[in-house]
Amino acid sequence: MTDTAPSFRLHPGAPDSPVILHVPHSSRVIPEDVRAGILLDDRELGVESDHITDAHTAELAEAAAQAAGRTPWRFVNGLSRLVVDPERFPDEREEMLAAGMGAVYTRTTHREILRPADFDGQALIERYFRPYAEAMTAAVTERLDAVGRAVVIDVHSYPTKALPYELHGDGPRPPVCLGTDSFHTPPALLDAAREAFAGFGGIGLDSPFAGTYVPLRYYGTAVNVGALMVEIRRDLYMEEPGGPAGPGLDALAGVATASGAYEVMSDHLGVRGERVRKWT
Template sequence: MQPLILHIPHASTHIPFKDGYLVGEELLQQEINKLTDWYTDDLFDSPEDITIKADFSRIFCDVERFVDDQQEVMAQYGMGMLYTHTDAGQRMREVNPTLRKQIKEEYYLPHHQKLEVAVKKQLDQFGHALMVDCHSFTDIPFERDLNKKVPRPDINIGTDPFHTSQTLQDLTLEFFTSRGFSVGLNWPYSGTMVPMAYYQKNRQVQSILIEVNRKLYLDAVTCTRNRHFNEIKSVLNQYLHLIRSNVNDIFYPINNES
């Protein structure tokens, strides 16, 4: 059976080095606690699949941002590839061209290279590749969130018109709604990760974003797993099995169009 490619960009709390940071340890830890997609590497753990995980915090380098701040909408809020401000708007980090170049070349680009290689291997072996972009989100919106509508859903599904087939979207919606979860389609977050080498170029690379509301599995005060963690993990494992088992159906309409 063809494995999925699971992208886990925001689970780590590790900051490799602290050059440029202007705030103390306490405030930095507060931002880490707030912005980390806690335990998503465990929630989406799947030995059958290929996992590409960023082993550094998004506070250090966010691999899901465009490298060029001019292209990245969140850069104006201090959340580009290198975060410069806290969620409350306080200046957190001074980024000079030397620091940006170092982190881009030593962390950002190698991560994306791993992702591209994983996709290429799937294309070479199977003719297509299926990615799941694995995240979690807070029940209370961040100050910088573009969509602050509440109440927020249990599950957020993000899609791309070019890289998410209708079959993949429908399977995903049906799976979660049939189990009693409230679901937001491209709400509160939209889109899904696709390597730039294939973005808007190859429809045989399919991708879908799954964001889990942290209230379902996390104690927000202590940032520890709550008593429902294993239940949510089991649901996600069932979901991954479902789409893994339906890969041919997901790609069938695309193949017929080409």
């Protein structure tokens, strides 16, 4: 750990809720000393922030929490992903390194230079990435200790038109994309999410973005940790790029309905990780 003030916040939910709404990319905040290492001028940085930020997703998650019958927990990143991206691998396992967008970005969404190619991001990893990962792991552990299970719903948005940095941007771009994991996304959770978002013009799986976020301590081993990524296409609720929210802001309140699937999903789990029925 470091003596840097936490750059994230865990908003408490109901003591008996297993659900954590994870909001990693909603902020535009960049500390001054980190800003000094970014080569873009202020105008260019503003444009880049418009493209890279999942604008208003913190508000969307808050609306979802308020609409839920049982309030989910919310883990919200307070810094821009241009500081560090907490959902990337911090090493060579990260495929986005090919686009200069590993845990510490060196390229922009349009593949322009963001930081020098030889920039050493290790200090940012230690200062921001690792404390974030540790805190998120602790949040999941706390839900497991409290109720015997946890589900992480990752709250994102994405642009209507593909940006040059996207490695898989040539696929479908539905109004709602649900990212899944073969181990951590059980059918009950996926079915509930489909039902929740059925009225928003179409739902796709794992395109243009795929996968889920699960702390590495539990990834691929803990059957009582579920996960789903919700990607809302930005034209549903805001003016692109980086503009104000519109009437569709409440659309993500459907996440609250989707999170209720974990109560159904408990039928598929024993206590504290004992597998009763295989997730497929």
